[in-house]
């Protein structure tokens with residue numbers, strides 16, 4: 054596997070959601086080779102750094118990349134929609150210690166303050182739905198619903214109950230929901246990486262298919278935004294309203310299409 058040298062001399066930044074965007078198990082292969090061809094070209098011709106911005110934990114994402122034999126490693130990973138990791142020359146991953154520690158500290162304080170709210174939501178979903186409450190190290194409060202419709206109902210019940218003035222938020226991807234701090238999500242993590250590498254918003258690309266991609270698919274974070282054809286309606290509308298690119302193809306075929314749209318082949322090469 055080719056390793057990146059983590060050079061700070063990047064001119065562009067590419068951020069991809071994983072499940073349902075880059076990766077779809079119903080496709081064969083689950084990540085299209087057309088995507089990798091575009092990626093390799095753009096990394097070379099546009100000096101682009103690339104990363105996966107996902108709800109998965111780091112371990113779960115690395116498993117997914119291994120299964121799909123990625124020919125080139127990402128330069129960065131955002132895991133659990135907020136933890137930042139950078140690729141090292143030896144193939145290992147180092148975390149952005151300052152960002153990750155701040156994120157964990159703020160969420161822990163916030164959850165202590167919001168304990169009654171979280172207990173109320175847990176009781177509600179255990180009484181009224183078949184959804185499962187998740188609470189474990191690294192995953193302090195989350196839910197898995199049985200269906201999208203059940204999660205729609207849960208979100209409609211959570212909304213009016215959020216404590217006033219609180220920065221408590223949540224990230225939803227289909228039947229999964231993770232509570233957290235509104236200030237730490239895919240968008241703020243991506244903006245943080247762009248600042249660290251001094252890449253302007255106009256040179257940042259992001260693509261995603263679900264509600265938890267909303268914050269990175271905004272012009273404040275990335276000037277080049279796209280959604281694959283299979284994206285949920287809210288995301289498609291959000292991307293369209295901002296003049297982004299709505300792909301005609303699904304999953305990683307859509308990703309390849311969006312990359313070709315924003316990063317044309319340079320005539321000099």
Ligand SMILES: [Mg+2]
Pocket residue numbers: 070071072073074226261262263
């Ligand atoms: Mg997704």
